[in-house]
Amino acid sequence: MNAPFDPGRAPVDLRAAEKVSCLRCCLRELCAPHPGEFSPADKAFLRSLVKEQNIRLRRGQNLFHAGDPFRNLYAVHTGAFKSVLIGSDGRELVSGFSFAGDMLGLDSIGDRRHPSHAVALDDGGVCVLPYSHVEKTAARVALVQRQLSRMLARELRQHQEFAVALGIRSAQERLATFLFNLSRRFAGRGFSSTRLRLPMSRTDIASHLALTAETVSRTFTQLEREGVIRVSAKTVEIVDSAGLSERANLAPVPLQASRA
Amino acid sequence: MNAPFDPGRAPVDLRAAEKVSCLRCCLRELCAPHPGEFSPADKAFLRSLVKEQNIRLRRGQNLFHAGDPFRNLYAVHTGAFKSVLIGSDGRELVSGFSFAGDMLGLDSIGDRRHPSHAVALDDGGVCVLPYSHVEKTAARVALVQRQLSRMLARELRQHQEFAVALGIRSAQERLATFLFNLSRRFAGRGFSSTRLRLPMSRTDIASHLALTAETVSRTFTQLEREGVIRVSAKTVEIVDSAGLSERANLAPVPLQASRA
DNA sequence: CGCCTGATTTGATCCATGTCAACTCCCGCG
DNA sequence: CGCGGGAGTTGACATGGATCAAATCAGGCG
Structure with a gap:
């Protein structure tokens, strides 16, 4: 698969x-x-x-x-x-x-x-x-x-x-940053930067980002609904790279303004 | 003063x-x-x-x-x-x-x-x-x-x-850890390890611990009420060192159990 | 000494994420 | 081919800390 x-x-x-x-x-x-x-x-x-x-x-x-x-x-x-x-x-x-x-x-x-x-x-x-x-x-x-x-x-x-x-970033920012960095690292190794196979479990990701597995899962779903990525088990496809990095960095003040 | x-x-x-x-x-x-x-x-x-x-x-x-x-x-x-x-x-x-x-x-x-x-x-x-x-x-x-x-x-x-x-720790744990570390560092320099003069503002501390100044302030107050420290402007006195390190490290699972 | 300005504290409320629980999916195995 | 178990997802609810607002304090200056 x-x-x-x-x-x-x-x-x-x-x-x-x-x-x-x-x-x-x-x-x-x-x-x-x-x-x-x-x-x-x-x-x-x-x-x-x-x-x-x-x-x-x-x-x-x-x-x-x-x-x-x-x-x-x-x-x-x-x-x-x-x-x-x-x-x-x-x-x-x-x-x-x-x-x-x-x-x-x-x-x-x-x-x-x-x-x-x-x-x-x-x-x-x-x-x-x-x-x-x-x-x-x-x-x-x-x-x-x-x-x-x-x-x-x-x-x-x-x-x-x-x-x-x-310390500062929201769950979405963290996950987006994580994917973004992985993408860069894979690219530097000659792999696809848009189609990532994540060899680690959701729990591992959660632990790494200091979130819970539930939140990671929800955030994946959310990014998918927003059309930024597509998730299929261990494989993540970055559909909208610009959107991803936007969500990763975000404005200095990520207040509710950014949700409109 | x-x-x-x-x-x-x-x-x-x-x-x-x-x-x-x-x-x-x-x-x-x-x-x-x-x-x-x-x-x-x-x-x-x-x-x-x-x-x-x-x-x-x-x-x-x-x-x-x-x-x-x-x-x-x-x-x-x-x-x-x-x-x-x-x-x-x-x-x-x-x-x-x-x-x-x-x-x-x-x-x-x-x-x-x-x-x-x-x-x-x-x-x-x-x-x-x-x-x-x-x-x-x-x-x-x-x-x-x-x-x-x-x-x-x-x-x-x-x-x-x-x-x-x-990522993981509560505001109280963070602040306690911060004070605990400062105490150790000062001690290593020959200063008092129980009476610390904090040269930085609450906002600086907040930023360092990824909290807000308000939360830092409240947590100081809380630690004081619990008899662990005494705060007077920029000077913090560690009254109960054991209590402080207890609050800094805490049990592997800092659930509500620890609040009883 | 009393004012003024910024720092700190305190209070009231809100929200993102944690927690708990149920359900589904996937994959290896008999 | 169906079973079982762990991983992942989803939902309902609780809560710690953020946010907004206001009061108080500290310290420099006229």
């Missing part, structure tokens, strides 16, 4: 020449902010960052658990993952979703322990980057060091924006 | 020997995670990070504006600052407060542009660390590099937790 689109599959065959493909795929974030910026020598360093390639996980399996000692960063190779943050009071919250090319474990650098679970939402694979090794390489390859800082800083910015979103 | 306590003044006289004091104060975060970890040579590097010392700002002045190109990190020397994040939709939100010893500008590393204003809440001063210089030093002094990553990662974690808080 949702066969026409499958973001679980990478746009190029990553298994053919893994060393090379990692440079183009998994480690994109770490390595290729500005393509061509690397010398062959740099690339040698980068390739050496990866210890184990394409570790396989089945849907539902944990890549790591909250509380586990932090030793590696992981680059998502295939599939999708959710990060489940365990709050200081024990409450769980889905802090983010990761797809091919994303880095997992960055939030653990601070205290050498994973603050969150990483759970596979689909069968998938990851590459392993021993962090000690990354640090050492960063010390020698300035670009890697800079890029590491940048990745952290970017994630920081994202969480900042995210905090704003959770 | 609030003379007995003045967190605006540093616990030691920082102006006496600024080079040295910076190592103990402003750059604490960057430099002294584990005291004694530095060789004299390391320290020389560290000292050289600071370009201008103790730049002065008057209350209300901006250290930098959102959109300004990012060139420096700043270590707060004296006083207090708020960071005002400009969301993608133009809405403003106070993303954090910084006190002596805190670093400002970390969230700008990602895109070389400040995403937020930094505004002085009191007269104060900062030290300037040209980021290019920090990067170069990090490349030579492994500890600095590691510490830079750690600072970023820690801030990341904080924002993560914070997002959770904003």
Whole structure:
């Protein structure tokens, strides 16, 4: 039923020449902010960052658990993952979703322990980057060091924006923003930006947006009635992209004025 | 009226020997995670990070504006600052407060542009660390590099937790958490952990916690009625620290059960 | 000292979202 | 092919915090 689109599959065959493909795929974030910026020598360093390639996980399996000692960063190779943050009071919250090319474990650098679970939402694979090794390489390859800082800083910015979103925005704005961002992220990976397969459950989305599953469901329905998206189980089609981003950002003061 | 306590003044006289004091104060975060970890040579590097010392700002002045190109990190020397994040939709939100010893500008590393204003809440001063210089030093002094990553990662974690808080927690939990954290931060700086002078307005607090000023005010009153704190203008006294942290964390499910 | 202006508090009311509950849909399995 | 169970949807109702409005307070200034 949702066969026409499958973001679980990478746009190029990553298994053919893994060393090379990692440079183009998994480690994109770490390595290729500005393509061509690397010398062959740099690339040698980068390739050496990866210890184990394409570790396989089945849907539902944990890549790591909250509380586990932090030793590696992981680059998502295939599939999708959710990060489940365990709050200081024990409450769980889905802090983010990761797809091919994303880095997992960055939030653990601070205290050498994973603050969150990483759970596979689909069968998938990851590459392993021993962090000690990354640090050492960063010390020698300035670009890697800079890029590491940048990745952290970017994630920081994202969480900042995210905090704003959770605090201020309405359910519709949050969901629209969520879809909008997913669309952008998929597009950046070569997938359709209008036809999204959401590998996570409504409950996961709800948790991520700090809403209830009921509200998420209602808001999906609402966006559908307004002709912005079409929903069919796990697949969402963005019908009116402009309308979506309108609903995502909205005016500075989203009062009842905007409902007329 | 609030003379007995003045967190605006540093616990030691920082102006006496600024080079040295910076190592103990402003750059604490960057430099002294584990005291004694530095060789004299390391320290020389560290000292050289600071370009201008103790730049002065008057209350209300901006250290930098959102959109300004990012060139420096700043270590707060004296006083207090708020960071005002400009969301993608133009809405403003106070993303954090910084006190002596805190670093400002970390969230700008990602895109070389400040995403937020930094505004002085009191007269104060900062030290300037040209980021290019920090990067170069990090490349030579492994500890600095590691510490830079750690600072970023820690801030990341904080924002993560914070997002959770904003999304899930009640007004009372948020305010209690806020006071609790401030108390800890002040304590770490050698100030009283029970008698806090809040240099920011209620509106700032409200914005930071994603509440309205009215709700913040009401919640202060409520906590006071419950005998947890005593409020007098800008000064808050924590009367029942245990009660406060109880209200900050709360049970996994803060349902009506907890109201009986 | 008393005024003036902005900050804070307090009160009354409204609304978005949570909560609880029932129903439907989908998918794997016997 | 029908069954069962979990995920998703929908409805009715409750409520925390927002909103609007007004009173009070604080602090600088004539």
